[in-house]
Amino acid sequence: MTSTSTASSASPATRPPEAGAGKVPAPRRRRALSRARRAALPFGSLLLFLAGWQLLAASGTWSQTLVPPPAKVWDAFVDVSTTHDGVRGYNGTYLVEHLGISLRRIAFGAGIGIAAGVVFGLLMGTVGWLRSLFEPWITFLRTLPPLAYFSLLIIWLGINEEPKITLLAVAAFPPVAVSTTTAVAAVPSSLVEAARALGASRWDVVKDVVVPSALPETLTGVRLAVGVAYSSLVAAELVNGLPGIGGMVKDAANYNNTPVVLVGIIAIGVSGLVIDGLLLRLERAVVPWRGRV
Template sequence: MRHVALPVGSLLLFLVLWQLLAASGTWSETLVPSPAKVWDAFVDVSTTHDGVRGYNGTTLIEHLGISLRRIAFGAGIGVAAGVVFGLLMGTVGWVRSLFEPWITFLRTLPPLAYFSLLIIWLGINEEPKVTLLAVAAFPPVAVSTTAAVAAVPKSLIEAARALGGSRWDVIRDVVVPSALPETLTGVRLAVGVAYSSLVAAELVNGLPGIGGMVKDAANYNNTPVVVVGIIAIGVSGLIIDGLLLRLERMVVPWRGRT
C-alpha cells in the first residue's frame, strides 16, 4: 500500500501546487497554464476536433510512436556497438588504450554540439536523427561494459582456463555472465540518454514526432501542448525503464543475492 500511496500522493500534491500557482496570477497563463488547459490540449492533440486531426495532422500517440521507433533504431545501434566495444576494450588492453579516450571525448559532448555536423553530412531526413541517438547511447554502454569486464574476478578466469576452456569459452561462460548486470545498467542509462536527446534529434524536420511537436509548439508559445509533449516523453520513458528493469531481473536474477 505504501509503494502505491506515496507516488499517488506526491502526484496529487504536485497537481494541487500546480493549480494554486496557475491561479495565483504570478505568471500569465501563457507561461504557466493550468492543469485544465493542459488536459484540454491533451484531448485536442489526441483526437480530431473541428476538422483538425491531432497536432499538425498527427495524433499524440502517432507522434510518440514515430519518436519511439527512432529511439529503438538509434539506441539499438548504439547499445549493440557499445557492448561489442566494451567487450573488446575490457579483454584486449591495446584496444582499450586506443579507443577509451575517444569514447570519453564523445561522452562529454552534448548532442547539440555535433547535430549540426550530422545534418551537413547526412541531410535533414531520418539519418541524422537516428545517428544522433545512436551516438548518444553508445558511450554509457561501452563504459559500463568495459568496467564490468575489467572487474571480472581473475580467479574465475584462471579456473576456467585450468579446466581447459579456450579464450572464447572463457569470454562466453565467465566474462559475459559476470559483466551482464553492469552492462544492463549501462543499457538503461543509454536509453535514458537517448530520451534526453530526443528533442535535440527532432529539432530539424522533426514532425511528425513527439520532440518535433514540442519544438513546433514552443515556436508559437503553445505552452499547453509543450507540457503535454514533455509529460508524454516522461511517462513513456518511465514505462520503458520499468520494462528494462524487469528484463534485468529476469536475465540476472542473482544480482544482489550473491
C-alpha cells in the same frame, strides 16, 4: 458420562474456532501493506504536484501563457489526441502517432548504439591495448552535448531520418561502452584462471565467465543509454522532426503553445518511465542473482 460423550461427539462445525483462524498471516499482511505503501507514495506525490501546480497557476504570478493550469493542459491533451474542428491531432497527426514515430527512432538509434557499445566494451575490457586506444575517444564523445554535433550530422547526412538515428546512436553508445568495459575489467581473475585450467578456450572464457559476470553492469549501462537517448530526443527532432513527439514540442514552442509543449514533455516522461520499468524487469529476469550474492 452422557455429557462427556456428547461433548466428544460434537461435530467440528459446532466447535469454537481456534485462535488465529481466519486471520491473514503476519508476513503476508506485511507484504500487502508494503505494496500498498509503495503504490500510495507515488500517487500521493502526484496529487501534491498537481495541487501545487494549480495553486501556482491560480496565483497570477505568471500569465497562463507561461504557466497554464492543469485543466488547460488536459484540454490540449484531448485536442492533440482526437479530431477537433476538422483538425486531426497536432499538425494532422495524433499524439500517439507522434510518440510512436519517436519511439521507433529511439529503438533504431539507441539499439545501434547499445549493440556497438556492448561489442566495444567486451573488446576493450579483454584487450588492454584496445582500451588504451579507444577509451579517450569514448570519454571525449560522452562529454559532448548532442547539439554540439547535430549540426555537423545535418551537413553530412541531410535533414531526413539519417541524422536523427545517428544522433541517438552516438548518444546511447558511450554509457554502454563504459559500463561494459568496467564490468569486464572487474571480472575476478580467479574465475578466468579456473576456467582456463579446466580446458576452456578463450571464446569459452568470454562466453561462460566474462559475459555472465559483466551482464548486470552492462544492463545498467543499457538503462542509462536509453535515458540519454530520451534526453536527446528533442535535439534529434529539431530539424524536420514532424511527425514526432520532440518535433511537436519544438513546433508548439515556436508559437508559445505552452499546453501542447507540456503535453509533449509529459508524454516523453511517462513513456520513458514505462520503458525504464520494462528494462528493470528484464534486468531482474536475466540477472536474478544481482544483489543476492
